Amino acid sequence: MSIFLTVNTLIEKAITAGLIGKEDEVYARNRILALLKLETYKAEKTDSSDGSEIPDLLETMTAYAVDHAIIEDLFDEKEMFSARVMDVLVARPSDINSRFAGHYKEEPRQATDYFYKLSQDSNYIQTKRISQNISYQVDSDYGELDITINLSKPEKDPKQIALEKTMPKKDQTYPQCLLCVENEGYEGRIGHPARANHRMIRLNLAGEPWMLQYSPYVYYNEHCIVLSETHRPMEINRAGFERLLHFVHQFPHYFAGSNADLPIVGGSILSHDHYQGGHYEFAMERAEIEYTFSMNRHPEVEAGIVKWPMSVVRLNSGSMGELLSAAEEVLTSWKEYSDPEAEVLALTGDTPHNTITPIARMRDGKYEMDLVLRNNRTDEKHPMGIFHPHEDVHHIKKENIGLIEVMGLAVLPARLKGELREVESALLGESHDVADYHLPWVKELQDRYQDVTSDNVSAIVKEELGKKFSRVLEDAGVFKRDVRGQQAFKRFVEGF
Known part of the structure; x- marks a missing residue:
């Protein structure tokens, strides 16, 4: 797909999603062409059968920007460019708040449905990355617990990590933190996430001004x-x-x-x-x-x-x-x-x-x-x-037990995706590379399960992971x- 076709397809998707109106088409195209350092334009007809979604099109544009030296090949640079493109296609906060209020008058759920969809369509909520998460439910003595292995937050590349270490320390006090209202529309910088496409809803809670937003990685x-x-x-x-x-x-x-x-x-x-x-x-x-x-x-x-x-x-x-x-x-x-x-x-x-x-x-x-x-x-x-989770369950979860875990949803580290595959291999008697901190658990499972097959091993490990999370919560119980x-x-x- 050529860069011009990519631009056209993105704008068409934005119009279909209701991010912009048909009257905004020329304006939006010119602003995106400017970001791509393109001074000309070639009309190319979009293909309605093409399955590309907004995140895919943004990836293509970002790759073009890297290839043509518009931005550096760094994670944060690419995130900032992608957010900058979407900012062209997202209404200003005053417009969004006005629309939200209009929906709210009809029904509160209609208002949140509107804002949630907008946050997804604008790529502020990282739907493509979130789809990589491993999520399932397991039975426990306390009902069905939710298990999520979080794969949505991408790792920073070594080049950026090295750059951050060599960058001079600056007194960066704006925004003061990742939750401050000043993040709305903030360009971002190396070490601080891009927020150009970020929008917030203004609320009044017990007489105080508060803001509503969605988590980028729901x-x-x-x-x-x-x-x-x-x-x-x-x-x-x-x-x-x-x-x-x-x-x-x-x-x-x-x-x-x-x-x-x-x-x-x-x-x-x-x-x-x-x-x-x-x-x-x-x-x-x-x-x-x-x-x-x-x-x-x-x-x-x-x-x-x-x-x-x-x-x-x-x-x-x-x-x-x-x-x-x-x-x-x-x-x-x-x-x-x-x-x-x-x-x-x-x-x-x-x-x-x-x-x-x-x-x-x-x-x-x-x-x-x-x-x-x-x-x-x-x-x-x-x-x-x-x-707090005791040491014998740290191989699964040793981080703080916050609000989400308290309610029964385990947010587990990405490392477990590969590590649990090795545990399955060990239970099947196959060659494996189980991490040392999982070995006592593997031995325990081998003693308890005598008939492990390729058909049931995954279910066994999932069930036992759920039991570990249940133990984590019991440890945290006062x-x-x-x-x-x-x-x-x-x-x-x-x-x-």
């Missing part, structure tokens, strides 16, 4: 990020609970949750106040209440302990205000709570250890909030965290699932 359906207009650290408090409830009130088909606000149990970005949400039902949402209790000061609130590997208090009420006050009481009590028998200490000196991972949703017309109790204490035996642990959990909730 881990589940309509995986969105809700971020404060102000760059400030994350903090779990009453105001945060209130914003979560306001969000699900405005978008009742979405859930919204926050990572915890302490190291080890928190998310990857604690410097910017933000939440994650989306249109997806996680296993934790489907989990049942296994013990109910009363909150004496909040008779309008139903409360219970959820059957889940981590320690979850679920609150439900038709009154947002009552639920908010009840959630605040749980948080205040938990932050000060110690139970040495359960290895729970609220403080070491002046250092706090207890916090909460909250998740809000609407259920049958009522407000619901899951409060996942977290503790980030360490000791000599568990230097990465007492309530009150363990045994009798002693559940008695300790009941001691805590009986205080309400």
Whole structure:
């Protein structure tokens, strides 16, 4: 396909997707020709049977730009060029917000459907790369858990890694972080992702300006990020609970949750106040209440302990205000709570250890909030965290257990794709190159499975990987699932 045909096809796809109108065709073509350093144009008829999609066409254009020395053959340079091209085809934030508001007046889901599709069509959501992820569900004692091996984020090439190491250190404070509103339309630079085609929806949450965007690498359906207009650290408090409830009130088909606000149990970005949400039902949402209790000061609130590997208090009420006050009481009590028998200490000196991972949703017309109790204490035996995946499961998952994992979706490293194939080979008695840290697991599986065939080996490994993830969550649970642990959990909730 010639470069002119590539340009024409991209513009045709953009018109079909509704990114631009037919009246924008000439303008868009000229702006893209300018980016390609082309001063002339040759009309070529597009082929409707051609299967190329927008990401494919962008790859072709980017390769042309590299071949003709328009950009360097570096990952970030190519990302910036691709985003620059799509920026020509995406409306300005004011137009998008106006359209979103128009759809919202009709129905909230219609508004998010519009913005989600736009974020995909604009290639901000990396649909082609996301399709490479390995995803499936496995049965567990807690319902069907989601397993994802994340292959969507491409590795930086060695040339760029070497360049970044030799680049002089600059005081790069704009944007302050990857979640700041200033990323909207930002060109990008070496070491900071391209955001020229990035757009945000303006929200009002409990009287504060917040932003709605989608994750470029969605881990589940309509995986969105809700971020404060102000760059400030994350903090779990009453105001945060209130914003979560306001969000699900405005978008009742979405859930919204926050990572915890302490190291080890928190998310990857604690410097910017933000939440994650989306249109997806996680296993934790489907989990049942296994013990109910009363909150004496909040008779309008139903409360219970959820059957889940981590320690979850679920609150439900038709009154947002009552639920908010009840959630605040749980948080205040938990932050000060110690139970040495359960290895729970609220403080070491002046250092706090207890916090909460909250998740809000609407259920049958009522407000619901899951409060996942977290503790980030360490000791000599568990230097990465007492309530963190223990060392014997680090070969599968040793990173922080954040909001997404808490709810039952394992986001596992790309290395496992090849490593699990080697595990399968070992179970089949074939030649293999199993990583040393998987060898104890392989030996355990060999002892337990006597009839492994090429037909069932993949299913066996998937099932056992799910069991490992279930163990990961049990390790992160503050009150363990045994009798002693559940008695300790009941001691805590009986205080309400």
